[in-house]
Amino acid sequence: MDKKEPIRLQKFLAQCGIASRRKAEELILQGKVKVNGKPAILGDKVTDKDKVFVSGKRIVMPRTKYRYIMLNKPRGFVTTMSDEKGRKCVAELVADVGERVYPIGRLDKDSEGMLVFTNDGEFANKVMHPRNSVYKFYRVTVRPGITEEQLVKLETGVEIDGKKTAPAIVHVLVQDKEANRVVLEMILHEGKNREIRKMCAAVGLEVARLRRTQIGGVKMGMLKQGDWRDLTEKEVKNLLANPIVKGRVI
Numbered sequence: 001m002d003k004k005e006p007i008r009l010q011k012f013l014a015q016c017g018i019a020s021r022r023k024a025e026e027l028i029l030q031g032k033v034k035v036n037g038k039p040a041i042l043g044d045k046v047t048d049k050d051k052v053f054v055s056g057k058r059i060v061m062p063r064t065k066y067r068y069i070m071l072n073k074p075r076g077f078v079t080t081m082s083d084e085k086g087r088k089c090v091a092e093l094v095a096d097v098g099e100r101v102y103p104i105g106r107l108d109k110d111s112e113g114m115l116v117f118t119n120d121g122e123f124a125n126k127v128m129h130p131r132n133s134v135y136k137f138y139r140v141t142v143r144p145g146i147t148e149e150q151l152v153k154l155e156t157g158v159e160i161d162g163k164k165t166a167p168a169i170v171h172v173l174v175q176d177k178e179a180n181r182v183v184l185e186m187i188l189h190e191g192k193n194r195e196i197r198k199m200c201a202a203v204g205l206e207v208a209r210l211r212r213t214q215i216g217g218v219k220m221g222m223l224k225q226g227d228w229r230d231l232t233e234k235e236v237k238n239l240l241a242n243p244i245v246k247g248r249v250i
Contacts, residue, residue, distance in 0.1 A: 006045035009035065012052065014121025016059050017066075017100060021125045027054060066120040067099045068231040068239075072223040073115045079106035090115060094228055104128060105136075105191050113138070113212035114220040116231070116239065127216075127239055133189040135244055137214035138196060139173070142205040144180040146172065150203045154186070158202040165199055166190050169244070181208065187244065217241030 007015075013024035013033070025042060027033050033040040034053045046052060052059045071093055073079070081091040081102055087109070094101060094117055101117040104124045118124055127134050151172070157164045166189065174183035186196055197207050213220050217238035223229060231239075 006047045009033065009040055009044040009046055009052070010042075011122070012046050012061070013054070013059065014125060016061055017102075017119030017121055018054060018059060019102070020121050020128065024121070066123070067097060067101055067118060068120070068123075068236045069094060069097055069101055069117040069228050070218070070220065070223065070231055070235075071115045071117060071228040072220060072225050073107055073112055074225045075110055075112050078109050079103050079115065093226055097228070106193075107212060108194050108197070111210040111212070112225065113210075114215055114218075115212075116215060117228075123236075128191065130190075132240060133242065134216045134240060135187055135189045135214075135242065136191070136212055137219075138186045138188070139209075139211045139213050140184045140186050140196060140200070140207060141209040142182050142184060142200055143208055144206075145175070145177065146182045146184070146205065150205065153203045154199055158199050160192075160195070160198045160202060165192075165195065168199070214243075215239055217243050 009028060010021045010024035013019060013027070014021045018024060019027065024033075028040050028042055028044075031039055032055050035044055035046060036051050040052075048061055071090065073090055073093070077088045077090050077093065080089050083089050090103060097117070099119050101119050102124075104116045104118060104127050107113065107115060116127070126132055151170055154170045155168055157167055159165075169185075169187040171185040172182060173185055174181075176182070188195065196210060200207050218231070218235045
């Protein structure tokens with residue numbers, strides 16, 4: 001950070017890897033942030049000469065390089081860095097990264113697959129912001145079968161909690177009539193809580209397995225469950241790439 005150029009406090013906190021800008025704003029409004037001994041307010045600007053504290057802990061701009069981590073999350077882990085209920089957290093799986101990183105977005109406890117972690121709050125905010133329409137790819141096993149009408153409803157949007165979901169792209173990958181199951185690829189750019197499960201339930205389908213396989217232009221590939229690896233420089237750029245043109249994957 002340039003000593004001569006003050007930046008907004010929430011941007012400073014994001015660049016320090018504390019949280020996304022939106023979450024940083026919440027911390028400020030909750031009175032958990034102080035600047036030079038005084039409670040911070042939205043709109044405050046700081047330089048590296050200012051003393052910034054969050055929940056009593058001094059925050060300084062990191063001198064280390066940003067980290068971008070891909071994790072293949074197994075079932076049974078909640079997407080949080082700590083849990084008051086004592087459940088298994090994804091933090092346990094990235095404890096050996098060597099930097100304090102946090103997840104960009106989430107997968108529910110019963111879902112699995114690709115999660116990205118970083119200590120770059122600015123970048124995390126870009127990936128999560130709706131205007132960037134970062135597509136997520138899921139392999140979804142549903143029961144018992146699926147009709148053309150159900151497919152159309154999933155693709156055009158269904159009503160959940162009084163609001164219609166954004167259009168999705170849905171492909172049938174496997175249709176196993178003997179086992180009464182269908183494997184779908186579902187591609188969405190919304191990130192609402194348990195959205196795919198709610199969408200499927202709304203059209204009468206039971207989700208047996210849900211796995212995220214790709215975010216933006218980056219595929220999880222053959223990474224083993226529970227393992228993580230650093231993203232390449234090209235993959236970091238491709239997270240914001242749009243692999244969808246006129247409703248088709250490119």
